Amino acid sequence: MGKKVALTGNEAAAHAIRQINPDVIAAFPITPSTPIPQAVAQFIADGEMDTELVTVESEHSAMSACIGAAAAGGRVMTATSANGYALMWEMLYIASGMRLPIVMAVVARALSAPLNIHGDHSDIMGGRDTGWIQIISENSQEAYDNLIQAVKIAENKDVMTPALVAQDGFNTSHTIEIWELEDDNKVKEFIGEYTPLFPLLNTDDPVTHGAWAPPNWYFEHKINQLKGLLDSKEVVEKVGKEFGDTFGRYYGLYEDYKLDDAEYVIVAAGSVCGTTKDVVDNLRENGIKAGLLKIRLFRPFPYRELAEALQSAKAIAVLDRVSPAGAQGGPLFTEIRSALYDTQTRAPVINYTYGLGGRDTQPRHINSVFETLKKIVETGKVEKQFDCLNLRGEWR
Amino acid sequence: MALLNELAKKKEGLVSGHRLCPGCTHSVIMRQVFAVAETDKYDIVVAAATGCFEVSTGLYPYTSWNVPWIHTAFENAASTISGVEAMYRALKKKGKLNKEIRFIAVASDGGTYDIGLQALSGAIERGHQFLYICNDNNAYQNTGNQRSSATPFAGSTTTSPNGKVKFGKEQPRKDIVSIIEGHHLPYTAQASPSNWRDLMNKIKKALDINGPTYINVLEPCTTGWGFPPHMAIEIAQLAVDTCVWPLYEVIKGKVVINYKPKKKLPVTEYLKPQKRFAHLFKKGNEHLIEEFQKQVDAHWEWLLKREECGIEYGV
Numbered sequence: 001m002g003k004k005v006a007l008t009g010n011e012a013a014a015h016a017i018r019q020i021n022p023d024v025i026a027a028f029p030i031t032p033s034t035p036i037p038q039a040v041a042q043f044i045a046d047g048e049m050d051t052e053l054v055t056v057e058s059e060h061s062a063m064s065a066c067i068g069a070a071a072a073g074g075r076v077m078t079a080t081s082a083n084g085y086a087l088m089w090e091m092l093y094i095a096s097g098m099r100l101p102i103v104m105a106v107v108a109r110a111l112s113a114p115l116n117i118h119g120d121h122s123d124i125m126g127g128r129d130t131g132w133i134q135i136i137s138e139n140s141q142e143a144y145d146n147l148i149q150a151v152k153i154a155e156n157k158d159v160m161t162p163a164l165v166a167q168d169g170f171n172t173s174h175t176i177e178i179w180e181l182e183d184d185n186k187v188k189e190f191i192g193e194y195t196p197l198f199p200l201l202n203t204d205d206p207v208t209h210g211a212w213a214p215p216n217w218y219f220e221h222k223i224n225q226l227k228g229l230l231d232s233k234e235v236v237e238k239v240g241k242e243f244g245d246t247f248g249r250y251y252g253l254y255e256d257y258k259l260d261d262a263e264y265v266i267v268a269a270g271s272v273c274g275t276t277k278d279v280v281d282n283l284r285e286n287g288i289k290a291g292l293l294k295i296r297l298f299r300p301f302p303y304r305e306l307a308e309a310l311q312s313a314k315a316i317a318v319l320d321r322v323s324p325a326g327a328q329g330g331p332l333f334t335e336i337r338s339a340l341y342d343t344q345t346r347a348p349v350i351n352y353t354y355g356l357g358g359r360d361t362q363p364r365h366i367n368s369v370f371e372t373l374k375k376i377v378e379t380g381k382v383e384k385q386f387d388c389l390n391l392r393g394e395w396r
Numbered sequence: 397m398a399l400l401n402e403l404a405k406k407k408e409g410l411v412s413g414h415r416l417c418p419g420c421t422h423s424v425i426m427r428q429v430f431a432v433a434e435t436d437k438y439d440i441v442v443a444a445a446t447g448c449f450e451v452s453t454g455l456y457p458y459t460s461w462n463v464p465w466i467h468t469a470f471e472n473a474a475s476t477i478s479g480v481e482a483m484y485r486a487l488k489k490k491g492k493l494n495k496e497i498r499f500i501a502v503a504s505d506g507g508t509y510d511i512g513l514q515a516l517s518g519a520i521e522r523g524h525q526f527l528y529i530c531n532d533n534n535a536y537q538n539t540g541n542q543r544s545s546a547t548p549f550a551g552s553t554t555t556s557p558n559g560k561v562k563f564g565k566e567q568p569r570k571d572i573v574s575i576i577e578g579h580h581l582p583y584t585a586q587a588s589p590s591n592w593r594d595l596m597n598k599i600k601k602a603l604d605i606n607g608p609t610y611i612n613v614l615e616p617c618t619t620g621w622g623f624p625p626h627m628a629i630e631i632a633q634l635a636v637d638t639c640v641w642p643l644y645e646v647i648k649g650k651v652v653i654n655y656k657p658k659k660k661l662p663v664t665e666y667l668k669p670q671k672r673f674a675h676l677f678k679k680g681n682e683h684l685i686e687e688f689q690k691q692v693d694a695h696w697e698w699l700l701k702r703e704e705c706g707i708e709y710g711v
Contacts, residue, residue, distance in 0.1 A: 023483055023486040023487065023490070024479060024482045024483050024486050026475075026478070026479055026482070050486075050489065050490070051486070052482040052483070052485055052486040052489075054478055054479065054482045054522065055522070056475060056478070056518055056522075057514060057515070057517065057518030057521070058514060058515075058518070060471070060472065060475070060515070061472060061474075061475035061478070061514070061515050061518055061519075062475075064468055064469065064472035064475035064476050064478075064479065064515065065475045065476065065478045065479030065482065066479060067468050067476060067479060068443065068466065068468070068475070068476035068477060068478060068479025068480040068481075068482075068483070069479035069480065069482050069483040069486075070479075070483075071466050071479075071480065072479065072480040072483035072484060072487075073483065073487070074483045074486060074487060076479075076483075090469060091468065091469065091472070094468050094469060098468070200441060200464045200466055200480060201441065201464065201480070201483065201484055201487065201493060201495075201497065202464070203439035203440075203441065203463070203464055203495060203497065206461065206462060206463050206464045206465070207464055208454055208459035208461055208464075208465050208466075209464075209465070209466040209467070210454070210466050210467035210468050211454040211455060211456040211457075211458075211459060211467070212450070212451055212454060212455060212456065212467075213456040214455065214456075217456050217457065221456075
């Protein structure tokens with residue numbers, strides 16, 4: 001059992017980073033993740049960690065320096081949000097393509113325009129195809145636990161893929177919650193030592209990193225990379241179990257909340273799952289079979305397991321904290337619906353966009369989703385496949 | 397410096413078999429770097445920006461590099477080497493690495509003057525130990541000779557072409573050395589592969605400094621500039637002798653000119669052998685050559701005056 005502390009999500013991430021004590025961090029401040037590099041700088045200034053902190057001049061350089069450092073041969077971490085994550089875009093693909101197990105804390109936030117510093121998933125969802133492992137946290141405890149696990153997942157020899165651990169901007173990052181901070185040495189022991197495979201700094205055996213590949217090789221590189229990413233699924237499960245055995249909190253690919261016999265199911269990711277759990281509890285007390293499927297691992301997308309977990313549902317609502325941007329629905333919706341196509345169920349699946357730019361999502365909004373699901377089952381009709389929660393007026 | 401025949405026996409950091417154009421000076425410059433680097437005292441690790449030099453030497457499954465080499469993208473050779481160097485310091489501090497290593501970032505003018513300027517400025521300001529070599533070939537040569545802010549006035553490129561109503565690039569070159577110098581780094585210099593001893597002296601000086609250093613090297617481009625492959629070094633020499641490309645150092649803010657031509661040649665000597673300037677010799681374009689000469693003279697005079705005044709930082 002760790003020590004119970006009352007700290008924010010950002011502080012949870014910062015403490016995880018302090019305990020991981022990576023060799024190099026290159027970071028550039030951006031709201032709402034700024035408190036992470038700030039805390040790290042203070043830990044270093046106070047001698048509580050001995051990481052080389054490279055205070056770069058942009059997020060593009062942050063990820064570039066992380067890539068250089070990781071290729072050089074050592075443990076590397078960073079943190080960012082929103083526009084900073086977007087500025088890294090080019091380098092995110094390069095980090096994964098060069099198979100460097102960098103771990104990044106992302107405090108998810110809306111992308112401009114209009115400028116907005118508050119929480120949503122526009123950033124991480126936009127980067128879902130960058131080849132990174134993406135783990136989404138519901139609260140501070142998970143932000144802390146997931147970062148520690150991510151190091152072990154990314155560095156696994158079969159994986160060698162960078163990983164990001166997201167938490168929701170402000171909802172989690174700036175909210176004080178009670179969570180368990182584990183013992184420093186126990187965390188160090190859990191993550192173990194990292195031995196890089198082809199360190200650039202081994203001048204006795206010079207290696208060329210980042211060669212370019214023409215049409216006769218590029219394809220093979222990308223498919224090998226995909227294998228590493230897909231193989232991480234098993235490692236996520238394994239590390240989640242090991243983490244549970246060590247610290248008492250077990251993690252799988254997803255979390256099922258009162259899902260076994262659930263007829264009305266919400267699929268969601270991030271802090272809204274906390275609210276949804278409360279609503280599910282209330283509905284259950286009233287005999288309504290509500291349930292939640294909480295996404296934890298979004299990339300690689302564990303589509304078989306998720307589809308399997310949804311088989312009892314009579315109607316499903318998928319909540320996306322990002323605009324569908326012209327697709328049939330949000331990214332989570334389209335993936336869930338696609339995953340279900342190969343299974344027996346033909347339960348209707350509807351999609352909501354919620355919480356953009358920090359818009360509040362309260363129990364009454366989640367309640368309205370369950371009411372709609374109930375109505376769909378009762379009438380057999382889907383009036384709106386897509387809708388918005390807590391938006392002024394009708395969306396269309 | 398060792399004798400030439402001794403230098404020629406040194407192990408090459410960049411080996412033959414690369415795919416650079418015949419007459420390209422990228423490899424010539426890099427050979428001079430490795431010839432002078434004191435590799436008995438330290439090892440070399442190189443970061444390269446995307447560009448001709450990178451694509452010609454790092455094509456999977458081959459490599460032309462006998463030293464550790466990393467390429468990530470176009471605009472970030474400086475930030476990539478920052479990360480490498482930070483890891484070096486981290487591992488040394490922890491006793492996991494005991495080697496002496498010198499870090500070199502190589503880019504051309506596109507990756508330096510333009511898209512890579514921010515990353516370079518940041519890396520210098522942070523004080524990483526690295527030598528940044530800009531092989532300046534006056535345009536984005538890897539993508540087919542598009543203008544850069546290093547393209548000289550009136551130079552015809554594919555995005556600043558000479559045409560019926562336009563005469564090539566309308567603006568003068570960016571003075572990158574002055575921009576770099578503004579960071580008050582320990583050592584900045586400009587060199588040319590034609591004056592190889594001077595270039596090598598500068599490389600050696602830079603590699604002896606534990607901090608950021610910058611050398612701007614003229615890199616004549618046979619295809620982009622339009623001259624026969626055998627003329628590259630001659631063109632570089634003409635750039636030096638016309639004072640189009642002054643050889644100088646800025647040490648703690650003090651300008652030292654390393655070469656003053658006994659007879660400063662008119663710029664036409666430099667312009668004439670290059671197709672990119674051919675239109676300047678058409679009737680009616682005399683004023684463009686005059687303007688070119690004026691710009692070169694102004695810069696040269698300014699450098700001479702700076703040297704004469706001899707002001708230095710912190711003295």
